[in-house]
Amino acid sequence: MIDLIWDRNETLSREDMERLQLERLRSVVRRVYSKVSFYRDLFEQKGIKPTAIKSLDDLRHLPFTVKDDLRNNYPYGLFTVPREKLVRIHASSGTTGRPTVVGYTRKDLSTWADLVARVVVQAGVTARDVVQICFSYGLFTGGFGLHYGLERVGATVIPASVGNTTRQIKLMKDFRTTALVSTPSYALYLAEVARDMGTPAASLGIRVGLFGAEPWSEGMRSEIEAYWGLKATDNYGMSELIGPGVAGECGFQEGLHISEDHFLPEIVDPETLEPLPPGSRGELVITTLTKEGLPLIRYRTRDLTELDYSPCPCGRTTVRMKRVTGRTDDMLIIRGVNVFPSQIEEVLMEVQGVGPHYLITVDRKDHLDEFKVEVELAADYFTGQYRHLESLERTVRDKIQSILGLAPKVRLVEYKSLERTAGKAKRVIDNRKLR
């Protein structure tokens, strides 16, 4: 396997990387201080001048930025350029409140395409590939982000967007798609539909898959790879930072290389906000080093991961982040125990006979939390006997209990009865009125 690398900055020595990062950090700090009143006020409150940044270590003295800061400055308050200089606007869905708006200058768009090019090249895509993008094109950054990055690499792009799943399969067949871009849950759904259409996913000849936009597990990866016969890689990004293109996996699938010449990563303790040493699990915090329109200082991603600075056999020297295993804000606290939906997903992937789709419901009855896990019975696992179903439910319950110390009520549901979505899957319903 020839593993191509898109940009020489992906192979800088640690010393050169840190020199570049410091230079860029000082420049972005000066930029936000002089152009964004929100940051100037924050710096002044903390008594920090941009000239105080002498080393990368001084990063810890800078204030954090959170999602609410973007909301409070809706829509254009955090931009460093006049609106006329922006050539593109994207925004978050706003499902959890006021949408967050991000803007790109012409240079930002070019940087973005280059960063996505790094991600798709390290996933194994080349100019010879036909790539079907099953992300929505719109305010969401996924569709356009991947689109321009793939075009920059020279691949043939099919902007299929989401929905109309039978047509997606037909397009794959007719256009001989070789690479797929989607959410991991949509990849599983596509595979089911393909099978029902009598064209098993593995027969479609897709060899590479780039999956992102929602948390997923190693088990889900094996399932997708088995269904499709492709190599499934994870990639990471968020609209506030740029969109997709922040980090991605190489062929070794052991963590996501962060483009740290553009995104300076830290791991902090989500409670104390103190930086943690490499190898510790905590919240990922990113300072954008090269964004023009909307640079962010120490942006709290809410994603939980850890950083690995050890060398990667692929030849890239950039730091790797582990797969995101949860978010500080979708962590459920059930009877005082921290529960991440991803932990439950891992269990469900291990148990034969239950499908990848699940729904967690939390209720509070008589001041006690109760949680229920509904999971689909795999269609070909049904024997017609109660004891098999009961033992399956018991296995799932016991495994979850051994991991969380809490026993859920497990309920087997019919195959395909849980909602499938082309976007981010809804996995949790919390009915407790805690606020």
Added chain:
Amino acid sequence: MWVKQISVFLENKSGRLAAVTRILGNEGINIRALSIADTSDFGILRLIVDDPAKAYSKLKEGGITVSETEVIAVEIPDTPGGLASVLDILDAGGANIEYLYAFVSKSSGNALVLMKVEDLDKAAAALKANNIPVPGAEQVYNI
């Protein structure tokens, strides 16, 4: 030829049983006997139909979770004590019954009992040795 029984996994949710029987009705499949048992979460519907192979594939196509199981049919005089004497024979013959359900045949006036047993051959042998009629599959489908 053992009798083929169709088992269907049903969530306890309104309309599911109707959905299953509608598929069978639309395909012209006639239900000969059925049994349904449930827990609070799910139920298993067991069906004897006139065309089990077609029922299996049509239900599967309709997205229903389904499986096929072989059961034994036993004809029992429709009189008090009829079932008890048959069960004694099976017990003595070492055939372990997992579940059973019954219906009364229109033609013979006898009760037909469908049994899921661990060892079909053993059960059939015990019954035949005692002159208990064991109708074949075709006979049961066409009752």
